[in-house]
Amino acid sequence: MAKFLPLTALWLAALVLSVPPGLASEPMHFYARPANGLALTPPMGWNSWNHFGCHVNAALIEREARAMVSSGMKAAGYRYVIIDDCWQGARGPNGNIHADRKRFPQGMKAVVDAVHALGLKFGIYSDAGAETCQGRPGGRGHEYQDALTYARWGVDYLKYDWCNTGGERPRTAYATMADALRATGRPIVFSLCDWGVRAPWRWGAAAGGNLWRTTPDIWDSWSGHHGFAIGMLNILDRQVGLAHYAGPGHWNDPDMLEIGNGGMTQAQYRAQFSLWAMLAAPLIAGNDLTHMDAQTRAILTNREVIAVDQDRLGIEGQPVYRHGAAEIWVRPLTGGREAVVLLNRGTQPLSMRLTWSELGLPSYLPVQLRDLWRHRDLPVATHAVRFHVAPTSVIMLTETPVRPGHSG
Amino acid sequence: MAKFLPLTALWLAALVLSVPPGLASEPMHFYARPANGLALTPPMGWNSWNHFGCHVNAALIEREARAMVSSGMKAAGYRYVIIDDCWQGARGPNGNIHADRKRFPQGMKAVVDAVHALGLKFGIYSDAGAETCQGRPGGRGHEYQDALTYARWGVDYLKYDWCNTGGERPRTAYATMADALRATGRPIVFSLCDWGVRAPWRWGAAAGGNLWRTTPDIWDSWSGHHGFAIGMLNILDRQVGLAHYAGPGHWNDPDMLEIGNGGMTQAQYRAQFSLWAMLAAPLIAGNDLTHMDAQTRAILTNREVIAVDQDRLGIEGQPVYRHGAAEIWVRPLTGGREAVVLLNRGTQPLSMRLTWSELGLPSYLPVQLRDLWRHRDLPVATHAVRFHVAPTSVIMLTETPVRPGHSG
Numbered sequence: 001m002a003k004f005l006p007l008t009a010l011w012l013a014a015l016v017l018s019v020p021p022g023l024a025s026e027p028m029h030f031y032a033r034p035a036n037g038l039a040l041t042p043p044m045g046w047n048s049w050n051h052f053g054c055h056v057n058a059a060l061i062e063r064e065a066r067a068m069v070s071s072g073m074k075a076a077g078y079r080y081v082i083i084d085d086c087w088q089g090a091r092g093p094n095g096n097i098h099a100d101r102k103r104f105p106q107g108m109k110a111v112v113d114a115v116h117a118l119g120l121k122f123g124i125y126s127d128a129g130a131e132t133c134q135g136r137p138g139g140r141g142h143e144y145q146d147a148l149t150y151a152r153w154g155v156d157y158l159k160y161d162w163c164n165t166g167g168e169r170p171r172t173a174y175a176t177m178a179d180a181l182r183a184t185g186r187p188i189v190f191s192l193c194d195w196g197v198r199a200p201w202r203w204g205a206a207a208g209g210n211l212w213r214t215t216p217d218i219w220d221s222w223s224g225h226h227g228f229a230i231g232m233l234n235i236l237d238r239q240v241g242l243a244h245y246a247g248p249g250h251w252n253d254p255d256m257l258e259i260g261n262g263g264m265t266q267a268q269y270r271a272q273f274s275l276w277a278m279l280a281a282p283l284i285a286g287n288d289l290t291h292m293d294a295q296t297r298a299i300l301t302n303r304e305v306i307a308v309d310q311d312r313l314g315i316e317g318q319p320v321y322r323h324g325a326a327e328i329w330v331r332p333l334t335g336g337r338e339a340v341v342l343l344n345r346g347t348q349p350l351s352m353r354l355t356w357s358e359l360g361l362p363s364y365l366p367v368q369l370r371d372l373w374r375h376r377d378l379p380v381a382t383h384a385v386r387f388h389v390a391p392t393s394v395i396m397l398t399e400t401p402v403r404p405g406h407s408g
Numbered sequence: 409m410a411k412f413l414p415l416t417a418l419w420l421a422a423l424v425l426s427v428p429p430g431l432a433s434e435p436m437h438f439y440a441r442p443a444n445g446l447a448l449t450p451p452m453g454w455n456s457w458n459h460f461g462c463h464v465n466a467a468l469i470e471r472e473a474r475a476m477v478s479s480g481m482k483a484a485g486y487r488y489v490i491i492d493d494c495w496q497g498a499r500g501p502n503g504n505i506h507a508d509r510k511r512f513p514q515g516m517k518a519v520v521d522a523v524h525a526l527g528l529k530f531g532i533y534s535d536a537g538a539e540t541c542q543g544r545p546g547g548r549g550h551e552y553q554d555a556l557t558y559a560r561w562g563v564d565y566l567k568y569d570w571c572n573t574g575g576e577r578p579r580t581a582y583a584t585m586a587d588a589l590r591a592t593g594r595p596i597v598f599s600l601c602d603w604g605v606r607a608p609w610r611w612g613a614a615a616g617g618n619l620w621r622t623t624p625d626i627w628d629s630w631s632g633h634h635g636f637a638i639g640m641l642n643i644l645d646r647q648v649g650l651a652h653y654a655g656p657g658h659w660n661d662p663d664m665l666e667i668g669n670g671g672m673t674q675a676q677y678r679a680q681f682s683l684w685a686m687l688a689a690p691l692i693a694g695n696d697l698t699h700m701d702a703q704t705r706a707i708l709t710n711r712e713v714i715a716v717d718q719d720r721l722g723i724e725g726q727p728v729y730r731h732g733a734a735e736i737w738v739r740p741l742t743g744g745r746e747a748v749v750l751l752n753r754g755t756q757p758l759s760m761r762l763t764w765s766e767l768g769l770p771s772y773l774p775v776q777l778r779d780l781w782r783h784r785d786l787p788v789a790t791h792a793v794r795f796h797v798a799p800t801s802v803i804m805l806t807e808t809p810v811r812p813g814h815s816g
Contacts, residue, residue, distance in 0.1 A: 094502075094553075094556065095552045095553060095556055095591075130587065140584055141549075141551035141552045141584040141585070141587065141588050142551075142552050142553070143549035143550075144503045144549045144550050144553065145502075145503060145550070145552065145553050148502065148503055166580070167577055167579055167580035167583065168577070168580050169575055169576070169577060169580075171575055172574075172575035172576050172577075175575065176548055176549040177549070179538070179549065180549050183503075
């Protein structure tokens with residue numbers, strides 16, 4: 001039975017409960033923050049890559065943006081409509097980048113304006129190398145020029161990839177682009193995407209990143225891998241130990257959501273959404289918003305899970321218990337609460353016991369648990385509660401200590 | 409008596425004399441060349457830094473350009489009028505670089521046009537970092553934009569410095585700028601200036617450089633150092649072992665000439681000019697061409713020494729003998745000839761014996777020596793010749809084997 005250090009001591013200072021002396025004043029984040037003041041909670045939005053790959057055009061982006069509103073995604077908190085690779089045409093005689101004329105006949109600014117008119121924000125994609133992953137013009141040596149172009153188009157978010165970068169250092173290359181974005185004067189969220197190769201959690205914030213990919217691309221699968229891309233649990237496992245690098249304005253990015261793309265069951269997709277919320281991950285949907293079934297929409301717009309992801313403390317969750325297929329993750333929330341995920345990684349049902357010691361709480365404390373997928377409170381309990389967790393699925397809870405005098 | 413491997417075997421294949429089998433077909437240069445086809449002999453010109461430092465303006469540059477013609481420098485082969493740091497004003501709203509308006513009231517293109525009108529070429533300066541050494545705007549992240557600006561102004565040569573580059577890799581940063589220059593379509597000589605810190609001789613040509621500095625800045629002195637800058641002999645010593653990295657289109661750069669700037673004697677300046685010619689070094693004068701005394705002009709326009717520097721084989725000389733203050737350098741030339749420098753580094757007169765074995769020649773061979781500073785042939789000799797070399801000075805010779813049947 002492997003035990004991980006409970007996180008709760010950090011925030012329990014906010015409670016009237018006694019905490020070990022000294023811990024209460026310990027700083028939560030030790031790393032430089034990007035100066036742009038953006039992404040104080042993890043960005044939420046949609047990106048074209050996971051579903052549409054290179055097949056992007058103006059009509060598609062505007063259609064998805066409208067669906068983000070009509071589907072209720074916008075109301076649930078999703079804001080950024082992000083076009084990934086393949087939007088680029090050639091550079092003009094001054095070296096300025098232009099959108100592909102066939103795919104974007106009115107130019108990119110018209111698309112940005114349409115997205116803004118819906119009350120949404122617009123994200124774009126480029127690459128630190130001479131070419132993007134799909135062979136379009138990259139940003140190397142054009143950083144200030146491209147940043148100005150993006151700012152003029154009204155871009156609010158830049159995902160910056162790492163293909164074809166021969167010889168560049170990630171930290172240095174990303175810092176150049178961050179400086180260029182800053183120089184435009186426009187607030188632009190900066191999303192680093194070196195696939196975690198050079199431990200970007202160590203320098204991503206100092207280099208001006210609001211988020212940084214921690215792994216290779218996600219593959220729409222519970223586990224396993226597919227070439228360079230890796231399944232959901234493989235990505236999850238690589239987040240362990242990175243929690244203290246994240247915080248408001250600077251986030252670990254375990255890649256985008258696959259919910260609704262068909263490679264996993266609904267229970268597995270609920271698991272991705274739950275675990276990404278525990279990770280304080282960017283919630284970037286990657287499905288076709290114009291053809292979303294009710295279950296997919298219910299997952300992506302689960303406000304209770306989203307509230308965990310967007311918790312303003314910005315402390316990432318960590319595993320506190322792992323044994324066989326069973327795993328328990330805990331994330332401290334504002335107000336002295338915690339989010340909890342019981343994960344069954346395996347193909348057999350599991351009976352899992354959640355003990356208060358895993359929550360960092362004294363066993364006598366009465367605690368109110370709430371199931372975030374069934375949307376109901378459980379009976380107030382002490383010591384521990386037992387759960388049955390279906391194969392390849394999660395139960396997601398919040399726990400709220402019941403103050404003496406207010407509880408029975 | 410330390411002996412260095414004579415170079416002569418490489419080119420003696422061109423002679424009727426017998427050479428060790430195998431050596432004749434050995435390739436002379438093993439390193440990638442820049443693709444721009446420029447600088448097939450070492451660039452010759454003038455640069456503002458050594459004499460004027462930061463005090464540059466349009467009138468000064470145009471005056472020096474006219475003096476390059478009227479002084480006979482142009483007729484002797486000098487072509488590039490290069491403005492060093494401090495020409496820059498701020499960047500415009502599109503990020504384009506502009507010349508300082510006070511110093512260049514008509515803009516930089518007017519200066520370039522004036523230089524071109526004299527039949528000369530124009531060189532400019534920038535830096536791979538965010539700022540130049542003197543705190544002007546640097547090229548980092550603006551590479552393509554700046555290259556286009558230079559091309560539009562008609563720039564023929566770019567010296568690219570290494571200040572304020574935090575985190576960049578020299579090879580990568582210089583390759584980005586080389587790509588940007590290439591993309592303009594204008595032939596622009598590319599001069600790398602990382603001060604030799606990262607062994608640019610190993611990658612300078614592959615990164616697109618036509619020349620690369622091998623050392624810190626030169627200090628106008630026979631030896632010693634002055635902060636970061638080092639005296640002439642200290643620079644010379646650091647060239648040993650680098651010869652095989654240089655060749656047509658890609659040159660080691662031991663920094664610019666100090667001749668006429670007053671820190672050395674005329675004999676010492678003759679030594680710099682002689683040794684730089686042995687090194688196939690760029691000959692970039694650094695004095696005030698408008699106030700040149702007859703001796704300075706005689707040194708800088710010595711056509712026989714310049715012919716050694718500009719020899720089209722492009723093989724750099726190396727020391728073949730060093731003992732105490734005495735040093736002998738030999739450089740293979742086209743047509744089976746060699747240039748020779750006898751260097752007295754010390755403050756006492758030296759008697760030095762030049763033996764044919766140092767020249768890689770059989771001792772019985774009759775050889776015609778010519779003194780390149782006295783401009784006269786010496787009597788045809790065999791075996792060896794003895795010279796008296798004054799303190800801190802050189803004797804510079806060419807040797808031409810006298811073919812059997814043509815000699816006495």
